[in-house]
Structure formats: C-alpha cells, structure tokens
Amino acid sequence: MRLAKLLLSACLVPALAFADDAALETAAALRAQALADDTAWNVVESLTTEVGPRLAGSEADARAVAWAQAKFEELGYDRVWIEPVTFPKWERRSESAQVLGVNAQPLLVTALGGSPGGTVEAGIVRFDSLDALKAAPAGSLEGKIAFVDYRMERARDGSGYSHGSAVRGRGPSEAIRKGAVGFLMRSAGTSAHRVANTGITRFDEGLSPVPSAALSLPDADQLARLLAQGPVRVRISLDCGWDGEYTSHNVIGEITGREAPQEVVLLGAHLDSWDLGTGAIDDASGIGITMAAGHLVRQLPQRPRRSIRVVAFANEEQGLLGGREYARRHATDVARHVIAVESDFGAGRIYGFNTSGGESGAVARIAGALAPLGIAQMPGKGGPGPDISPLAAIGGAWAWLGQDGSRYFDLHHNADDTLDKIDPADLAQNAAAYAVFAWLAAESGADFGSKAKAPAAD
Amino acid sequence: MRLAKLLLSACLVPALAFADDAALETAAALRAQALADDTAWNVVESLTTEVGPRLAGSEADARAVAWAQAKFEELGYDRVWIEPVTFPKWERRSESAQVLGVNAQPLLVTALGGSPGGTVEAGIVRFDSLDALKAAPAGSLEGKIAFVDYRMERARDGSGYSHGSAVRGRGPSEAIRKGAVGFLMRSAGTSAHRVANTGITRFDEGLSPVPSAALSLPDADQLARLLAQGPVRVRISLDCGWDGEYTSHNVIGEITGREAPQEVVLLGAHLDSWDLGTGAIDDASGIGITMAAGHLVRQLPQRPRRSIRVVAFANEEQGLLGGREYARRHATDVARHVIAVESDFGAGRIYGFNTSGGESGAVARIAGALAPLGIAQMPGKGGPGPDISPLAAIGGAWAWLGQDGSRYFDLHHNADDTLDKIDPADLAQNAAAYAVFAWLAAESGADFGSKAKAPAAD
Known part of the structure; x- marks a missing residue:
C-alpha cells in the first residue's frame, strides 16, 4: 500500500522523485553518521554537569541560557538568538x-x-x-x-x-x-x-x-x-x-535554508529542569538530541531547502511558559512553521512516528527513512510535545517521534534524573531519528498542513 | 567421603544414629514449615514500620529495645531479658x-x-x-x-x-x-x-x-x-x-533446652540501624530470621536438648558495642556457648554453610539438612558474624550461613534500606536455614569446638 503510493507519486512527479531519491540517499548517510556520533551525549553531559539543576527563575536558569547560546554557536548554527519569557518565580529552600x-x-x-x-x-x-x-x-x-x-x-x-x-x-x-x-x-x-x-x-x-x-x-x-x-x-x-517575577529566554539556533529560509522545520526541547536531579532525561536529553540533529544536518555539503530551527524553551516545567510565549510571539507565522516536533520524554529509544497530517507521500518517505532505526509509522498515535502544543493549537503541524517511556517515570522530576541513567546508544538513535526527520522535512517541499487558525475555546 | 564418614558414625554409635534419624526427620518437617511461614516477614515489617530507623542512642533505640522484648514474649520464648550496653552517643541533625x-x-x-x-x-x-x-x-x-x-x-x-x-x-x-x-x-x-x-x-x-x-x-x-x-x-x-553517653540493651530471648539448658546455641542479629533508611536489610532481616527460627523450633512438640538463645545486639553499627559487651559479660561461659551464628548480611538467599570446626559428622549432618534449601557445605569459607566475633575471639565456635550479597551494598547504610527491598520467599529460605541449623545443633550432643581462650593480641 505504502509502496503503491510511492510508485504513484514517482510516476506523477518524476522530477521531484529524482530529488527525493537524492534526499533519501542523504538521509541514509545522515542516519549512519548520527548513530556513530556522540554530539548528543556531549551536549547532555555538558549541560547536566556544568549547569546542573536549572530551576526556572533560579541563578542557574541564567547560566543555562548563556550555555545554550554558546553551545549553538559552537555547533555551527547559522543564527542564534534569544526571546524573553517572563513568569512568576517559585523557590524551594x-x-x-x-x-x-x-x-x-x-x-x-x-x-x-x-x-x-x-x-x-x-x-x-x-x-x-x-x-x-x-x-x-x-x-x-x-x-x-x-x-x-x-x-x-x-x-x-x-x-x-x-x-x-x-x-x-x-x-x-x-x-x-x-x-x-x-x-x-x-x-x-x-x-x-x-x-x-x-x-x-x-x-x-x-x-x-x-x-x-x-x-x-x-x-x-x-x-x-x-x-x-x-x-x-x-x-x-x-x-x-x-517570589516575584523573572525573565528568562527561549534560546534559538537556526540552520538557514538554502531556498526557502522563511519556511521553518522546528525541533524543540526545554532548557529548564526541576531542581532535584540534574535534569538529564528531563530534558537535557531533548536538548542534546535536537541540537545534535541540527548540527548533523549542518555538516552536510549544502543546507536543506528550508530552515531548521532548534528551540530550547524556557520554563516548560511550571506551565509551558516558553512554549506559550513562542506561539504568541510567532502567531502570525504559523503557516511558515511547516512542521514542529519536540523531544521531551527522556532518552529511551524511539519506536513510533506520526504526524498531524500532511501529504501522505512525504510522510511515508520520512517513515521509510526512519524504519531502519526500528521506528514504525503509527497513524493515530502520539501528539505534539508540550512546548509545541501552543503552536499546534493555533494551526501548526506537528510530528511525533515516540520514545519508549517504560523507565521515564523512574527518573522524571526526582533526584535520580542524572546523566548516568542515559544509555549513549539509545541517545544516538534518537539523534539519528531527529536528524533524518529534520533533513527530509526541510529538504522537501511538502505541505504538512500548517495553517493559522483560532485556538479552541477550551 | 562424607557418606563414608556418616556410615562409619552410624556403625560406631547405632543408638545415637537412631536419635539422629529422628532429629533429621524433625529437621525436614521444620524446613518445610519454615518455607511456608511468614513469621520472619512479620517481624521485619513490624520493626521497620513501627520503630523505623533506630540509630544507637536515639529515642528510637529505646523503642526498639521495648519492641524486641515484647516480640520475644509474643513469639513464645521461654525467657526474655535485657543486658545493658553503654556507649558514646552520636547524632545527625x-x-x-x-x-x-x-x-x-x-x-x-x-x-x-x-x-x-x-x-x-x-x-x-x-x-x-x-x-x-x-x-x-x-x-x-x-x-x-x-x-x-x-x-x-x-x-x-x-x-x-x-x-x-x-x-x-x-x-x-x-x-x-x-x-x-x-x-x-x-x-x-x-x-x-x-x-x-x-x-x-x-x-x-x-x-x-x-x-x-x-x-x-x-x-x-x-x-x-x-x-x-x-x-x-x-x-x-x-x-x-x-553528645554524651547512652545506655541501650542487648535483648535476649531463649528457648530453654530440655536436657542441657546451660548449653547454648546462639543465633544473633543486631537491633540498631543507621538512620537513613529503616534498617530493613541491616538488620531487621537478621532479627526476623533469628526470632522466627527460635519461634519455629519452639512450636515443636518438645524443646531441643540444648537451649537456643537469640540475641538482638545493641549498637553494632558504631563498633560492635553490643557484641563486645556480650562477650565481656559471658566470658566465663564461652565453652557453654556450643556454637554461635549471626545473620547480618541482608535478606538474600543463603548459598553456603561452614563452621569453625567441631565434630565433622555433626557438621555434615547439618549440612545435609540444609542442602535441600540450595545451601552447599563450603569448608574454608566464611567467618563469624560481626557481633559474635568478640565471642569467637575468646574461643567460641561459630557457624556461617552465607547469604547472597550481590544486592546488599545497593541498600546497606543508605536511605534505600527499606522493607520493600526484601523478597519474602528469600527471607523464608533464610529462616528455614536458621531453624534447621538451630534445631540440629541444639538437639545434638556434638562438640563444635568452643573452648575458652585468651583473645589474640591484635
């Protein structure tokens, strides 16, 4: 069935099919390279060790923002910037x-x-x-x-x-x-x-x-x-x-697209953590996976057609404050966010893939490139990650790269959320999936269904 | 070789052999009953729940002493008494x-x-x-x-x-x-x-x-x-x-022997714990195993020949204070302590058995009765438990019932030493081994080698 659709799409748009073939070849190379790459691990180790716990509004929040800017620069992102996010500050003594x-x-x-x-x-x-x-x-x-x-x-x-x-x-x-x-x-x-x-x-x-x-x-x-x-x-x-208010920042790194830079494939994760552990699986792993994915695509001989934007969201833990602010600030640009995906469910292996919609051929091509990683296309499953849910609520298309969360709640929000709990091979599989997804979504011209709409009344 | 010795012993002392047969039959029944019995579990649950952490010298130390006296009485021990142990008190705030x-x-x-x-x-x-x-x-x-x-x-x-x-x-x-x-x-x-x-x-x-x-x-x-x-x-x-001194107590329960009550088979464990967990595997499990073993033997139609003495030692953790005081107080009675064994290595299954010496036939008979529990005789292995080591140092014979300690140091002396970490079936296997050992050592007339001696100069 999927093959039939692929063949049909190849017959109807032979020129695009050739481009797709090249893109898929690049995806395969990227996948292999990512599995052998330790960028994601190094990013997670750096954040959890050098910054450690980073409760939103704490002294470490500011250090995390500075760390993320420096890390995007170090990883060769074309543009790095910050966007303020203000929220009430809660302290534990x-x-x-x-x-x-x-x-x-x-x-x-x-x-x-x-x-x-x-x-x-x-x-x-x-x-x-x-x-x-x-x-x-x-x-x-x-x-x-x-x-x-x-x-x-x-x-x-x-x-x-x-x-x-x-x-x-x-x-x-x-x-x-x-x-x-x-x-x-x-x-x-x-x-x-x-x-x-x-x-x-x-x-x-x-x-x-x-x-x-x-x-x-x-x-x-x-x-x-x-x-x-x-x-x-x-x-x-x-x-x-x-105790009062605090202004933190969403930290954003972008790989600028070569043909349609205004069109954005967004990869998200959150920079803040609770204070009991070092926020390794919640959510340094997401920061590592998404930063590494962008970095890996950046290493290719040429940029993808569209831009890849990695957002390290502020203060997810106390109510998606960074995600809400991002959606508010970019509300008029929803349609240009062609698709968004977030890694915020730890560092377990990814087993499933789905999107909110979009051209089925394009989605199937991505699914096909993810399959060698042990990832199955799962229609009807998943949803937008927490920080991209405000964007999804106003019409942004989303993808879901579903991680095995069997052990996630052994560590989530408690003192055991530390680096040693992450398996480097599982983390690399995640980075490979995000790199493949980001590359194919950004290289494609497909419409994944983003279209500005009013948020639901609830 | 072991069989040959057994046959030899049977030929030389046929009357004793008949008595041994009856004792071994009783041991087999005791073993089966102990494996199905939850006394050890109930004792561990009671101590860890009702008293909780019981740092030597703390307010909970006194509660633990009162608890142990009441528990021995409840379990039908013939005699229950306490012996004071004084030591410096250390506090964690x-x-x-x-x-x-x-x-x-x-x-x-x-x-x-x-x-x-x-x-x-x-x-x-x-x-x-x-x-x-x-x-x-x-x-x-x-x-x-x-x-x-x-x-x-x-x-x-x-x-x-x-x-x-x-x-x-x-x-x-x-x-x-x-x-x-x-x-x-x-x-x-x-x-x-x-x-x-x-x-x-x-x-x-x-x-x-x-x-x-x-x-x-x-x-x-x-x-x-x-x-x-x-x-x-x-x-x-x-x-x-x-901060000053404190007087706690060794708490002792005895099943009085029917023929040689002055001869004592000693089962030990320690009543105190560190303060971070509830002292479940260190050493409520030992308290549960030894109290249950004595209780199980007490349920038999008649008392064993010798007495079985269960000692809940005070303040093991800060330097074997209860064990040292016991040896000091009973120094003139070493030879009457025919053999001593201590459970202070958690609640893992027992895999090995050894003694400091004694009549090889008697030791082999005990080993034979332990074998169905998956326990092998291991000459040359093990040693006296911490609290019976002062007694051993002045000539007391010891037995070793070696527990699987693979997981012991995941829990030992830290906050994770709590009841939920104990497997009830493993605990029952321990209680069965102690009951079988206590019964056979107390029913036998064997000399296990206890003989008063001056402690080594080290």
Missing part, C-alpha cells in the same frame, strides 16, 4: 516531614512546585485515588492532612502519568475544599527508591493554598502501613514559595 | 554540600558516623584510592578537601566492601595527616541512585577531626567530571557529632 508519636520517624517528601511554605501538624486521612478524595463529604478533612495514595502504572507510552499528574495538579485544591490543612501524595512516579517526585501544582482561585508535598514510594508504603494500624499524625515543614 | 562558583550546584552527601559538625569551603583534591591518598606528600592537602573516589566492586560475598569500608574508616585520618580540612568519599556502596552511604569512621588519636561525608555514586561521578574540567571548590556543612 527546605522540606521535611515526620510521623509523630509512638512511631516517630522521618518521611522523605518533596514540595510540589507552587506549594506555599509552612508547617502543619495534623492527622492523616488516606484516599486511594483522586476520585475518592473528591467523594469525601464536605468539611470531612477539617484540620486534617489529605493523603492520596494513588499507584501510578508503568507503561511504554507513559499513559499512567495522566492519572498521576491529575492527583498532583488537582489534589491540593480538592483537599482544601474539604477543609484540609495540608496535602500529601504518593509520588506520580514508578521508582522503588527513596526519591520523591516534584512537579507543578495549582490552587484554584479563591482557595487558600496549603503545604503540599509528595512522598517517595517506599515512604508512601510506610505511611499506608502505619495507617492500617491506627491513626497517624504527621508534621510537614516546607520552606518554599513564589 | 543536618547535612549538605554544594559546588561553588560558575558550576554552582548541590551535591548529595551524608555525614560519616563519628564525623564532627562544621562548615568548610575549600578546593577539592581527588584520589582514586586510599593508597593514592596515603602517597600524597605531607602538607599537600593543606586547606583542601580530600575526595577519595574509590569504586567498590559488586560481589556475591561482599568482598568489595573491605576496600570500600577501609576508605571510610581510615580515609579521614589519612587526609588530616596531609593537612586536609574536610573529607569526601564516593559511597562504599553499589547503588546507582541518589542515596549516600553512611557508616562509622574513626579519627586516630592526636588528630583534630574534620567534617567527613560520603557522596552518592551519581554525585561522585558529577564531582569527578567537574574536576576533569578544572579546579572545583565545595562547601560541606554538617550538623552532627558526639
């Missing part, structure tokens, strides 16, 4: 929790991003799920700490996270509505180690925020076992909170 | 470290037990090994922090720990001799996670102790990468130290 009384012992917690500071001592009321918390009678948590003990499932596509992140995002507000003075949750993660998972939460308007934190999985187990024996009182002490 | 300057970032550390508190800021000098530190010129670390980056090997028998623990025990003093103001080491452990391994260190007399801490393995990697790029300054802030 210290955090602790203890079981009180006859079973006194510490519990390993981490504050949820956006939590206020404060110390609360109260009895614990445990819920299996967010729905169970929602079903609690009004006022039933008066003076209590709510504990949502939802167990997130491990899955290749990360599907378990939708429930886990809902507990984190909506749990605190639900608890406050029932009268709770504090909020604890089993981390939205899959690690069996003593690492707790942070991540942004939000408090609904009109509610008074309460200290909100996540327990490591062993600590959640421990608290559940103690609760099975009888009432448990816990003290949570958080020193953290919002 | 807080600990942190940071890289300073252009690569500013936190490093995950934990203070070594016995470290003084204090804050030092200094340049780092890295060494591959303790020997490399020893070889540094006198005065060469003046005003510096020594960093010993020795990588411990993983091994079934835990043999990698001898070097790792030497770095911890002797590294600080060696560093001080060269002028160092602080000491850092790659944790003496094998975990790839963000957990650092504590453990006792000692400062040689005449030296002024300096803040001494261990880095998690990812943090040691990070520091080594930064040092490969150029000089690195680090701040270490420890709030910890010695």
Whole structure:
C-alpha cells in the first residue's frame, strides 16, 4: 500500500522523485553518521554537569541560557538568538516531614512546585485515588492532612502519568475544599527508591493554598502501613514559595535554508529542569538530541531547502511558559512553521512516528527513512510535545517521534534524573531519528498542513 | 567421603544414629514449615514500620529495645531479658554540600558516623584510592578537601566492601595527616541512585577531626567530571557529632533446652540501624530470621536438648558495642556457648554453610539438612558474624550461613534500606536455614569446638 503510493507519486512527479531519491540517499548517510556520533551525549553531559539543576527563575536558569547560546554557536548554527519569557518565580529552600508519636520517624517528601511554605501538624486521612478524595463529604478533612495514595502504572507510552499528574495538579485544591490543612501524595512516579517526585501544582482561585508535598514510594508504603494500624499524625515543614517575577529566554539556533529560509522545520526541547536531579532525561536529553540533529544536518555539503530551527524553551516545567510565549510571539507565522516536533520524554529509544497530517507521500518517505532505526509509522498515535502544543493549537503541524517511556517515570522530576541513567546508544538513535526527520522535512517541499487558525475555546 | 564418614558414625554409635534419624526427620518437617511461614516477614515489617530507623542512642533505640522484648514474649520464648550496653552517643541533625562558583550546584552527601559538625569551603583534591591518598606528600592537602573516589566492586560475598569500608574508616585520618580540612568519599556502596552511604569512621588519636561525608555514586561521578574540567571548590556543612553517653540493651530471648539448658546455641542479629533508611536489610532481616527460627523450633512438640538463645545486639553499627559487651559479660561461659551464628548480611538467599570446626559428622549432618534449601557445605569459607566475633575471639565456635550479597551494598547504610527491598520467599529460605541449623545443633550432643581462650593480641 505504502509502496503503491510511492510508485504513484514517482510516476506523477518524476522530477521531484529524482530529488527525493537524492534526499533519501542523504538521509541514509545522515542516519549512519548520527548513530556513530556522540554530539548528543556531549551536549547532555555538558549541560547536566556544568549547569546542573536549572530551576526556572533560579541563578542557574541564567547560566543555562548563556550555555545554550554558546553551545549553538559552537555547533555551527547559522543564527542564534534569544526571546524573553517572563513568569512568576517559585523557590524551594527546605522540606521535611515526620510521623509523630509512638512511631516517630522521618518521611522523605518533596514540595510540589507552587506549594506555599509552612508547617502543619495534623492527622492523616488516606484516599486511594483522586476520585475518592473528591467523594469525601464536605468539611470531612477539617484540620486534617489529605493523603492520596494513588499507584501510578508503568507503561511504554507513559499513559499512567495522566492519572498521576491529575492527583498532583488537582489534589491540593480538592483537599482544601474539604477543609484540609495540608496535602500529601504518593509520588506520580514508578521508582522503588527513596526519591520523591516534584512537579507543578495549582490552587484554584479563591482557595487558600496549603503545604503540599509528595512522598517517595517506599515512604508512601510506610505511611499506608502505619495507617492500617491506627491513626497517624504527621508534621510537614516546607520552606518554599513564589517570589516575584523573572525573565528568562527561549534560546534559538537556526540552520538557514538554502531556498526557502522563511519556511521553518522546528525541533524543540526545554532548557529548564526541576531542581532535584540534574535534569538529564528531563530534558537535557531533548536538548542534546535536537541540537545534535541540527548540527548533523549542518555538516552536510549544502543546507536543506528550508530552515531548521532548534528551540530550547524556557520554563516548560511550571506551565509551558516558553512554549506559550513562542506561539504568541510567532502567531502570525504559523503557516511558515511547516512542521514542529519536540523531544521531551527522556532518552529511551524511539519506536513510533506520526504526524498531524500532511501529504501522505512525504510522510511515508520520512517513515521509510526512519524504519531502519526500528521506528514504525503509527497513524493515530502520539501528539505534539508540550512546548509545541501552543503552536499546534493555533494551526501548526506537528510530528511525533515516540520514545519508549517504560523507565521515564523512574527518573522524571526526582533526584535520580542524572546523566548516568542515559544509555549513549539509545541517545544516538534518537539523534539519528531527529536528524533524518529534520533533513527530509526541510529538504522537501511538502505541505504538512500548517495553517493559522483560532485556538479552541477550551 | 562424607557418606563414608556418616556410615562409619552410624556403625560406631547405632543408638545415637537412631536419635539422629529422628532429629533429621524433625529437621525436614521444620524446613518445610519454615518455607511456608511468614513469621520472619512479620517481624521485619513490624520493626521497620513501627520503630523505623533506630540509630544507637536515639529515642528510637529505646523503642526498639521495648519492641524486641515484647516480640520475644509474643513469639513464645521461654525467657526474655535485657543486658545493658553503654556507649558514646552520636547524632545527625543536618547535612549538605554544594559546588561553588560558575558550576554552582548541590551535591548529595551524608555525614560519616563519628564525623564532627562544621562548615568548610575549600578546593577539592581527588584520589582514586586510599593508597593514592596515603602517597600524597605531607602538607599537600593543606586547606583542601580530600575526595577519595574509590569504586567498590559488586560481589556475591561482599568482598568489595573491605576496600570500600577501609576508605571510610581510615580515609579521614589519612587526609588530616596531609593537612586536609574536610573529607569526601564516593559511597562504599553499589547503588546507582541518589542515596549516600553512611557508616562509622574513626579519627586516630592526636588528630583534630574534620567534617567527613560520603557522596552518592551519581554525585561522585558529577564531582569527578567537574574536576576533569578544572579546579572545583565545595562547601560541606554538617550538623552532627558526639553528645554524651547512652545506655541501650542487648535483648535476649531463649528457648530453654530440655536436657542441657546451660548449653547454648546462639543465633544473633543486631537491633540498631543507621538512620537513613529503616534498617530493613541491616538488620531487621537478621532479627526476623533469628526470632522466627527460635519461634519455629519452639512450636515443636518438645524443646531441643540444648537451649537456643537469640540475641538482638545493641549498637553494632558504631563498633560492635553490643557484641563486645556480650562477650565481656559471658566470658566465663564461652565453652557453654556450643556454637554461635549471626545473620547480618541482608535478606538474600543463603548459598553456603561452614563452621569453625567441631565434630565433622555433626557438621555434615547439618549440612545435609540444609542442602535441600540450595545451601552447599563450603569448608574454608566464611567467618563469624560481626557481633559474635568478640565471642569467637575468646574461643567460641561459630557457624556461617552465607547469604547472597550481590544486592546488599545497593541498600546497606543508605536511605534505600527499606522493607520493600526484601523478597519474602528469600527471607523464608533464610529462616528455614536458621531453624534447621538451630534445631540440629541444639538437639545434638556434638562438640563444635568452643573452648575458652585468651583473645589474640591484635
């Protein structure tokens, strides 16, 4: 079926087919070269080692921006620039929790991003799920700490996270509505180690925020076992909170297209990280993969027809702030962003490819060039990465290069997100896929379907 | 050869052989029952959950002593008593470290037990090994922090720990001799996670102790990468130290022998733990295995000939204080301790068995009864467990039930030492081995070689 379409397309546009053949030959060479190349690894090592954790708004945020500009220059990008992104700054200073009384012992917690500071001592009321918390009678948590003990499932596509992140995002507000003075949750993660998972939460308007934190999985187990024996009182002490505004930057490197430089194939990842690890798989790996992909195409004898733009987005973690600002700033240029793809799901091997639409022949040609990397075309699967979703919402076409996320939530948003957890061969496979995709999308004249539209009302 | 000896022994003492047959039948029944029994698991769960971390001298030390007395009573031990053990008290209050300057970032550390508190800021000098530190010129670390980056090997028998623990025990003093103001080491452990391994260190007399801490393995990697790029300054802030004396207790439960109650088969483990985890594999598992073994023998229709004494030793972690005190207090009774064995190497399956000597027929009969558990007799292997080593040093016979320690140093002395890391089936295999051993050694009249002697001069 795919072959038939390819043959049909070859018959109808023989001149283009010759060009395509050359482009596919280049893609094959690029693929082989990328698999043997360590640029992505070197970029990830450099960012995670020299900058380390880079919480949006922290001193390290500015160092990361300077690092990214220098790295784009070093990698030979034709144009490098920054675009400001302003957001409220949240800081974490210290955090602790203890079981009180006859079973006194510490519990390993981490504050949820956006939590206020404060110390609360109260009895614990445990819920299996967010729905169970929602079903609690009004006022039933008066003076209590709510504990949502939802167990997130491990899955290749990360599907378990939708429930886990809902507990984190909506749990605190639900608890406050029932009268709770504090909020604890089993981390939205899959690690069996003593690492707790942070991540942004939000408090609904009109509610008074309460200290909100996540327990490591062993600590959640421990608290559940103690609760099975009888009432448990816990003290949570958080020193953290919002403190003014900060202006960071999206950092952008571009390989300028030789024929249609105004048409852009966008590769994205985010530069910020949470502060507990060094942000290796979230998202230095994405920065490494996309910077390396552009660099590899840049090494070819000639630039592709269109431009390749790599965007290192600011502050993804606290609400896609860099991605939203990019879409706002470039709203009138949506159609010129011919297609966008983001790497923000770790460093596991890519197994699937899909796009939001576009000329099926062009998409199939890219899929064919990705297939030797073990990547299958998967119609109907995936979606735009977080930072390109605001662009997609106003009509930008997207591609999805789906990574194996089976281990992603062992590391995501916790202290174990460090360089040693990345397999260099898996990382190179990712860089190869992004290089092949970027090259073929930028060398092609295909329409992938980008067309300015009003964002949906939701 | 072993069979020949068995037949010979059967020919020479036919009456004893009949008694042995009955004892071996009972051992087989005990083995099967123990494999299906969850007493060891329940004991480990109870201690790690209800008491949690129980640093020697802490408030939880007293709770652990009370817990152990109550648990022996609950498990039907005939006699339960305590023996005081007094030692200096060391406390950990807080600990942190940071890289300073252009690569500013936190490093995950934990203070070594016995470290003084204090804050030092200094340049780092890295060494591959303790020997490399020893070889540094006198005065060469003046005003510096020594960093010993020795990588411990993983091994079934835990043999990698001898070097790792030497770095911890002797590294600080060696560093001080060269002028160092602080000491850092790659944790003496094998975990790839963000957990650092504590453990006792000692400062040689005449030296002024300096803040001494261990880095998690990812943090040691990070520091080594930064040092490969150029000089690195680090701040270490420890709030910890010695504070007076404390009196804890060895807690002892005994199954009183029916014929020779003054003869004792001793099963040991230690009740204290480090404070970072809940002391699950170090050494609640040993407490669970030995308490369950005695309990299982207690369930038999009649007591064994000799007594089985289970000792939950106080403060093993800071220098075998409970074991030393036990040997001191019972020094005149060495010969009545017919054999002693200790479980203090986690909860991995037992694969090997050996004794310090004794009648070979009796030892072979025990080995034969352990064989169905996958345990091989291994002449020349093993040694006395830490807390029974002072007893062994004055002539007490010992047995070794060697556990698979391949994963032990992933958890030992760090925050990951929690209940969820124990496999209940492996734990039951351990309890079965201890029950079989205790029963056969206590039911037998064999001489295992205990004989009072003066301790070696070293």
